[in-house]
Amino acid sequence: MENLLELSDVSVSFGGIKALSQVSMSVAANKVTAVIGPNGAGKTSLFNVISGFYPADTGAVVFANDNLLKRPAHMRSILGISRTFQNIALFPGMTVEENIKLGAHAQLRTNLLSAAFYLGPAKREEAAITADIGKRLLPLLDLDEYRHRSVSGLPYGVQKRIELARALVNQPKLLMLDEPFAGMPPPEKARMSSYIRRIVNETDLTALLIDHDMESIMNMSDHIVVLNFGSVIAAGSPVEMQTNPAVIEAYLGGE
Template sequence: MTGEVLRADGIGVRFGGVRALDGVGLGVRAGEVCGLIGPNGAGKTTFFDAVSGIRRPDEGRVLLDGRDITGRSPVWRARHGLRRTFQRQQLFGQLTVTDNLVVAQEWDGGGGGLAADLVSAPSRRSRERARRSRADQVLRQCGLYDLRSVYAGTLPVGQARMVEVARALADPPRVLLLDEPASGMSGAEREQLADVVRRLAGQEGCAVLLVEHNVAFVMELCARVVVLDLGTVLAQGSPAQVRADPAVRDAYLGTTA
């Protein structure tokens, strides 16, 4: 693995007098799948919001490939390869599965990668063909190709979650933040998701940060796990190290972990 693609240093976020995050530091390397776990209210989604630009932290900074992006917008970050999904489904229900992925490639330029190539294409028709070709490629990789013409709003929860992941991959990411992607998925769908994430990290070198309440899924998929509790990093290490940590057991996993 190469060096850290994403780095968050000393992230602090306050909501009035409540400190949701207090000096959180976390880095993710290219090709790494890192899990972020903790009890409800630990600050996991708030951390994602700070990293993705939805909320500017009160303290600390966010680095992408060593570049300080703390003041950059969510759109700028997405154009430069930092993508995320959300706890609450954000699909365009009136569009087909394919069109959800095509819309995700509708940049206005300036970001590099596939998006910039599409903008510079000689005609609208060729841009559309390129977008749809990329959408088909990602849908095949995610096991969704047979659903390409289905309206997204009609999908059951597990399939809709996978479409959200596919949409985040429509323009290849450098960093992917997955916020409870396995919620509502069947066992087979979770296995498909795990395969997609492993390929994304192992073959494409993407840095993946995964928030998920299914601890068994996290421990099986991630090489490293970070535990948040009350807005601070409680522990981090390999799955085995985190499972064995008494503080983690007391705060989150329980004595039968």
């Protein structure tokens, strides 16, 4: 199976504290890979290294045969990496379509003059992005009915889908999801799981996520990597992780 992302011996430290210690893992293309572990295990640090927010002390992060550690953070989006965050960061005074459109900054090719005066190239670019949102993203995430509505007052689960659509507007290769189920009741978690699976199954996109909701992760993931104290202690299928003694002891509640 082809891997889209590979980490080899990645270590990150802050002073004398090791956030990540020789982490090696792979993310298979067009699959859902989940990273789990207790609080403080290094999950967010791992995401921040891949995103370029944290530098790595050692190791390599190879994405589509490109060493990300040699690229500045803003290049990661251009290369095809998109990320959502745990806290919703939508603009309440704007419509759903406008909020989604804001995620298209990495696609824009017009120069500053064209954009400033909204000349032909800039207008054509925006028209193409608007058309793509209507044709591809709104149906994919069942957001058509909300297209021209203000995001203010929309249900939390709908807002999470809007944020997901904004991350997808650049047509990334890798979608990184930071706690996509946080704050959701069980029915909304199940819906979000189904949308993530739909995106991966119906497109060429690969999903990498971190979360604490074990039921959702076990039901939707193809591969799971388990971190504890900044190190990988296990990796495999959901069934394998549910029966792995080290995982049970570290995270799943073994006696």
